[in-house]
Amino acid sequence: MKGEEALAYIAAKRPAIAAALASLEAERGGELAWVPGEGAEGISRIAEFCLRGKMIRGCLVILGAEAAGDAVDGERLPRLAAAMELFQAGLLAHDDIMDRDSTRRGAPTVHARYAAESLAAGSMDYAHVGEALGICLGDLCYFEAFGILARALEGEACAAKISALCAGILSEVAVAQMADVRWGASDREIGEAEILAMYRSKTARYTFSLPLAAGALAAGAKALVGPLVSLGEELGILFQLRDDELGLFGDEAATGKPRGSDLREGKKTLFRSRLLAAASASESRALAALFGGARTPSEAELAYIERLARELGVADSIRELSEAAQSRARAILGGLGLPPRALAVLDSLVDYVTARDR
Secondary structure, three states, X not given: OOOHHHHHHHHHHHHHHHHHXXXXXXXXXXXXXXXXXXXXXXXXXXXXXXXXXXXXXXXXXXXXXXXXXXXXXXXXXXXXXXXXXXXXXXXXXXXXXXXXXXXXXXXXXXXXHHHHHHHHOOOOOHHHHHHHHHHHHHHHHHHHHHHHHXXXXXXXXXXXXXXXXXXXXXXXXXXXHHHHHHHHOOOOOOOHHHHHHHHHHHHHHHHHHHHHHHHHHHXXXXXXXXXXXXXXXXXXXXXXXXXXXXXXXXXXXXXXXXXXXXXXXXXXXXXXXXXXXXXXXXXXXXXXXXXXXXXXXXXXXXXXXXXXXXXXXXXXXXXXXXXXXXXXXXXXXXXXXXXXXXXXXXXXXXXXXXXXXX
């Protein structure tokens, strides 16, 4: 399997991040227990949700520090890593509401679980209650993430820079998500340059650039921040291109998300843009009925899209775009002069994000 070294690294670092999340649950759950019925329970839900994830972003914080020659020392880096996982959890909780998804990580989404509990309790407006509580829990993730950042970096010179970096890049995610929602509701076709800019802002910089740069800053390596941000953008393009493919044709049991949900929401992906551009007039009409419809396409319809993409050369063109991003990522890596272990893991990460199945 491609990316084995990166996967082994993630597996090795994950327990320290899980321990930091367990500490958060113990400490903050107790401090918020005075809030009737919600305080401790909300923190517990957040920890459980995070623990079901791969924790790639958290592990990249530690890798960013190790790339700068810093070793994991006690709880500082794992707590900083846990903050990244909390940011991710909040974004996913809100994203699933906007995308109307009911499953995530192989289980009900945050708002779907709240809605089911509300229905069982006899609420007539259970769907709205589920979404409202999902929004609140996502907000709680953000607030707790900045809290854990402040505690982990208290008194350190890098604290303000890391907090500002987090706020800045997460703001980019928010406005990119707003654009994504507007695009999905619009008949306007979006150009490739805009789509790639979306990928960088919505996925690449917060998924890869932010944690790698935060780890480097925590290690005092300011000179590494710029190159790591650039590397993260290339990794993010690779990640999103693969994500688009998995969203359409991936194994739902592996991805934990329903196939075809991006089509239902009318997501303006690069795959969609190139497929529509290459399709004939009759094929375009058939595709238009599938992109942005009110339902998730059937397996037969997804098979039709996959066949058409292959026959029209779209799948090959996306593969070429991915290969170009891989080359740029490895060129950046080659000029960084990183410690051998960190270099090997990052090189393996290029393979992993390109070929992952979930």
